[in-house]
Structures are given as structure tokens and as C-alpha cells.
Amino acid sequence: MLPVTGTYAGLLAFGFILLSARTIVARRRYGASLGTPHRMVERVVRAHGNFAEHVPLALILLALCEANGLVGWALHVLGITLLAARLAHAHGISREPELSAWRVFGTSLTLTVLGAAAAANLGVAAAVMAGR
Template identity: 35%
Template sequence: MTAIEAAALYAAINILILLVLGLGTGLARGRHKVNFGSGGVPDMELRIRAHANAAEWIPAALVGLVILALIGAPAFLIHVLGVALSLARVAHALTMGLGKQSGPGRTIGALLTALVYLVMTGALFWYAVM
């Protein structure tokens, strides 16, 4: 698998995560009869925030993966970052998807996402100037 193919794989996985979170929010809107915002329903607030959090963090990471692949980073690095990102986002989503505002999954997800961002930033600088 080439680096760009690996980036495409993790883009697909993380877009699927966004889709599942978005569908969960949409289904909850129907169940709670809330068309806009959270309607003061705690379940809605958690689902909205879980989806929004993923939408805030996933896109830039995917851009980073694609750029790394395009500038010659090895497929192994794309896989390491892609797996870590995907696991982080699933862990984060599962905690909030289970109706919990906090928990180990959310903490691990947030910390691992930040670590992916840090390593990715370093790799982007490295490959940009090499």
C-alpha cells in the first residue's frame, strides 16, 4: 500500500466516524423532537458536541495525512498516525455516544488526538525542509 493509499484509507475511516456521529445526532433529533440546537435535552447536547468535536479535529488531521503522503513520507508513518487518529476519535466518540460527559475514552481520545497533531506537525516540518 502506498502512502497516498494509506491516507485514503484513514480518510475513509474517519469520514465514516463523522457520518455515524452525524446520523446519531439526526436520529436523536427525531426521537426527542428537536429540530434546532439541543432543545435543553442532555442527550442531544452530548450528541451534538460529540459530532462537533470530531468535525473540529478530524479534517485538519486528514489534510496533514494527505500532505505527508504527497511530500514523500513513508506509508508506515501514515499508518501509525492514521491508526492512532482513528482509535482516538472512536474512543472519544464512544464515551459521549454512551451518554457520558467524561470518562477514560474521552480523555484518551483527546490526549491521543493531541499527540497525533504534535507528531504530524513535526513530521510536516521535517518533510517540508528535508
């Protein structure tokens, strides 16, 4: 059972659905069924794509942390930070003109979560292997 990861996966799935809907609306508005011929279509497509590129690995790492016994408060810190990161990034990249500070902040937080979760997994794995 992975209730903490499940919570953040569910919340992030709603974010993915929202970004998907924004992409559909932009494609219809600008008549772009394929490709990104308009700058705003490109922005919403990249917000959606960037989410799809980063969130799965972060959730896998979070699930492994939870399965391997990382303390609950640390799991929640990772999950909340990931949520905030993806919201900030999508907010920054989806605007014209771009809100670069939000985009950079979101990217930095996302990479921090990935790095922290990777390090936590390595630490937990090393502790388990050392105990054998």
C-alpha cells in the same frame, strides 16, 4: 496519489456518517430540531461536532506527510491512531454518565496525532529545503 490518506479518509467518513445518524436519531427522539435542549442531544451533537472540528486538519496533515514522502509505516501509525482516537472520544462523550477516561484518552490521542503529523511535516519540509 495519496492511497494511505485516502484509506483513512474513507474510514473516517464512515465514522462521520455514523455520528451524523446518531445526531439525527437523538434530535428526533427528543424533538430537538434546533439547538440542544436535552443533555443526550448535546452529547451526540458535540461528539459529531468535535469530530468535524479535528478530523479535517488531521487528514490535511496526513495527506501532506504522504505527499512529501513520509514512510508508509509512519503514515499508518498516524491513521490508525487517529481512528482509535476519534472512536474513543465519541464513545466517551456520547454516554450518560460520561465516560471521562475514554473522552480524555481520545482527545489526548487526537492531539498527539496532530502534533506528530505537524512535526513530521516540518521535518520533511526542512529536509527538502536544506537539500536545495
